[in-house]
Structures are given as C-alpha cells and as structure tokens.
Amino acid sequence: MPNPVPTRTRVKFCGFTREADVAAAVAAGADAVGFVLYAASARAVTAARAAQLAALLPPFVTPVLLFVNASAAEVDAALALIPHALLQFHGDETPEDCWQLSRQGRHPYLRAARIPLDARAAAFDLVEYAARYSRAQAILLDAHVQGFGGGGKAFNWSLLPTSVSSHLVLSGGLTPANVIDGIRELRHRGLSLAVDVSSGIEQTGPDGRPLKGIKDATLMQRFIAAVRQADAL
C-alpha cells in the first residue's frame, strides 16, 4: 500500500575537500554537507578550509562539522568560523562531553552510534543509547570500523529495534544501490530517519577503493535519485 504521508528523506553528504564537489552536492539536492575536522582522517580539512567550503553553501543547505574526541577549544574555534553549523560527534564523547562541546546545547548536534559488524551487534542497545544521548538532534547510526568511521561498511540493519525515541540518521556503507533497502528497512520499523554517506559517493582508484575526499557528481545524483525513489514507495 502506498505511504499516505508524503516522505522526504533528508540527505547528508560527508567528507568534502573540494569546491567543485560541494557545488555538485548542492546541485544534486543535498540537505547537508559535512566536513571532517579529525586530523587522522584521510578526508580531514582544517576549520579554515571547512569555512571556505561552507561559504559556498546556499541557504537551507546545512554545513556539518564532524569531530572525533575534539577539545572544546577545537570545537569553539571551528564554530567561530562557521557559527551556523550542525555538529557531529563521532568519537568516544559522553553525553556530558556532547553537552559541553555544543556549548550547553546552544549548537545542535548529531551523536554517532557505532554498531559492531560482528555478533556483538545483537547486544548493542540502541534504545538505551538514544536515551543516554537524548539531547542530540539525532542519533547517527554507523558501522564500528577502525578509524572511528567513514569506512564504507554497512552494519546489519535488521537488528535495529522497532521503536527508538530519537530521530535517526542511517549511515555506514550506503551507496546508490543499497540506500533504498536501508530506508525501507528502517521505515518498516516505524523509525524516523535521514541518511548520510561518504564512501559511497566517492570516485574509486585503480584498486577499486574510494578516493577519500574526492566525490563523484554522478554518484551523488544517483544517490539522491534512489532516495527519492524510496520516498515514493
């Protein structure tokens, strides 16, 4: 039966390092564009570079600043340059850390939940996690990979519960080919969601691996088209 309430799943593209890719993301219809402020990532940019790229975003496309175990000084310095950004905490931040780093909630933030790729996934209690991080705007679901995230790996969506008190952002290994299934899986569970992708919209090198930080305009267009297809189901 068709969904009686029209849905528009929000899309975040993450891990931008180049002006042309930001322009292509906006043209494709991204709702949010993310910058990785984590020096150990191959997609890392400085706060100053993120500010240059974020300045290209038109109204209603949100810049997202991704941090992994950053200090308050680092977050403050980035917010001084990009005050309207949404924050994403993707490391080991506690609920109190998130609260303090977001300046006592004055800046909205996403909290990443890193879901194991092995049998330990079944023991991951998302309901409890969401309750602990109830001040987050949403819980971003990612696979637990080395390097904290951006590994292009999908966790087992079928293990998710059917009711979670928070908004959810599905991420981890999404591609134009699997995002429809991901959206359907969460929607069937009655979960409220947006989606986020980094590796799945990147160009690939001769070894078939993503060129981290180098986006592919066609894949971005195909990803958004697939999301709209899922919304129409």
Ligand SMILES: O=C(O)c1ccccc1N[C@@H]1O[C@H](COP(=O)(O)O)[C@@H](O)[C@H]1O
């Ligand atoms: O992209 C990174 O390098 C990164 C580093 C540290 C933490 C998170 C990172 N990326 C985020 O991971 C998820 C999933 O990405 P993918 O689509 O599986 O590549 C997404 O939120 C990225 O923003």
